[in-house]
Each structure stands twice: as C-alpha cells, then as structure tokens.
Amino acid sequence: MEEIHNRIKSLRVERNLTLKEMSDQTGLSLSFLSQIERGTSSLSISSLKKISDALGIHINYFFEEEQETQTFVMRADDHHSFTTTKGSQIYSRLTGTFNNRRLEPLKVTLPPRMHEEHPYSHSGEEFYYVLDGEVIFYLNNEKHHLYEGDTIHFPSSLIHQWENPLETESSVLSIVTPIIF
Template sequence: MEEIFQKIKQLRFEQGMTLKELSEKTDLSVSFLSQIERGTSSLAITSLKKIADAFGVKMIHFFEETGNLNYAVKKQDQKPFKIESSDSTYVRLSNNFIDRKIEPFLVTIKPHQKENEPFKHPGEEFYYVLKGAVLFTIDQTEYYLREGEAIHFPSSLPHIWENPINQETILLSIITPVIFN
C-alpha cells in the first residue's frame, strides 16, 4: 500500500494540485487525503477510483511496476492491501492486460471477523476456501463452506461473509467485472 500512497502524492505534485483541489475533485476530505499520502489510513477501492479519475489515470497506474508487462505474478510481487471499512487482507493475483475479464485475489479473513453491511454490485463472484471456513449470506440464504469447498453467485444479490471459527480463513476469490483496468 505504501507504494500506492507515494504514487498519489507524486501525481499530485506533478500536476501542481493542492490537497484542497484534489479534495474538491474527489469529494474526499482534505484530512483523509493527507492521511492517505502519509500512509496512516486505509484506502477503499472506490476512493482510489475517485483519485485516479481526478488525476486522469487508470487505477492500474497505482499497481504497475515500471518495465514490461509480465503475465506471471511471482510471490515477491504479491503485495497485500486492505480495503477501507474491512479487516480482511487482499492480495491481487493478476497483472493487467487488454480485455481482461476477471479479477483474482487471495483474501485472508481474521478469526470471527464479520462484515458489517451486505454489499452488491454488477458482476459475478467465485470463492474457493483454501484454509478455514466461511459463512456467506447471499440474498438472505446462508452457505457454510469449509476447506476445499466453493461458491459462485451473481454479485448483484446482497451478500456478506463472516469467519465463524477461531483461525484465519484464506479464500481464492475471482470477481467480475475487473476493478483494476
């Protein structure tokens, strides 16, 4: 995440933009933007999208390494990040290329962690439990999954998850549409 924060600050300086001007373009507070640039706050994907739009860059700009595109994602290149209002840790498992349709992640959910509000958006979601267990509630129906089990559903349905056990849960997650393009 630190590299993302640095790229935001660098872009702001390159474009001669003040925090106040960036705040006006993104509808994010000056104090929140300052915390992001200092690396003292987490950043939601939706907030990052607003920042990317304000700078006129694609979201992938914040995740790209300089150099040629490599389709492989080596272990040392997998950088964990968090999404605002969630204690889960995400690791992006793909690079960017033209016409990509899926977004794969590893998701780590802390013991007894529960999301607060159901979420819905266009697309599909697929999860495979690599370790632990997870309880999904999709459109008011509960699905308890253990290691080696999977779920695939339209993400337009309200959905929420929780880790009901005393150990962390690790999921392979594949969603559409792509978030980083």
C-alpha cells in the same frame, strides 16, 4: 489516454446496460449520459463517481493510462497485500498486468471472527474457493457455510456478505468481475 467518454460507453455496452438503466442507477438524465458518451458534454467528478459506481468499477479506472508493459506471471514474492477502509480482510492481488483485463483474482485472508457489517450488491459475478478454514456467505440472507475445498459462485447483484466463524484465520481464492481494486 483513451477518452473517458469512450471508456464509459465501452464499459456500459460490455455490461449490457442500456442508457435508461444507467440513468436509473446514477440519477443522471438519459440525454446527459448520451451527450457524455458522444463526448459533447463535460463531466464533473461527482457525476463520474456515480457512473463508475453504476459500472462497478473504481473511479481511478478513468484516469489510468493504458499499460505498455504486460506481465503474465506473478511470482509469489511479488504478491503485495492490502486492506480496504471497509473491512479487516487482507487482500493479495494474484493477477498479471495487461490491457483490457476482465478478472480480478485475489487471495483473501479473513481474520478470526470477522463478520462483514454491511451487505453489498453490485454488477458482476464472484467466485470463491476456500483454501483454509471456514467461511459463511450470506446471499439474499440465505446462509451458506463453506469448508476447506468448497466453492461458491454467484452474481454480484445478490445482496451478499461473509464472515469467518473460526478463532483462526480463514483464506479464500477470490475471482471477481469487474475489476474492483
């Protein structure tokens, strides 16, 4: 497995973050982060969680082995749905599997009258295409009402949340970076 310190530095550089910016986001000292990236200091789980949050990834990323098999085609029967503890949306992963994947394509089903309670912001960018129904996106408190066939694309650093205003399900194609699930 690639060393954790190498993965941290690679992700930080990919996201054009300086050590100072990473220090500001994590609350960890600049010298400590530098030692981490050089592999000269050990890292607690709580510090790794702060770093993974700042990089916009799940902490599990650092413990996953590099994949030896690659899958480029995802058949409809292979789409597995899941939910998160933060919402009632149903996600279906649409992606293949290969090393250094950057995009997270998902089909997201929003239940009737779903309204995301808490707005979010993080690193990366997001693209949505409304497949069925209607979705309202709030970007920095500005309301954007989208209908079937409409798209929205924005930097994830904007404070954002969404809702389904209908009495029926709505579904969207979602493509986000970085990989979050």
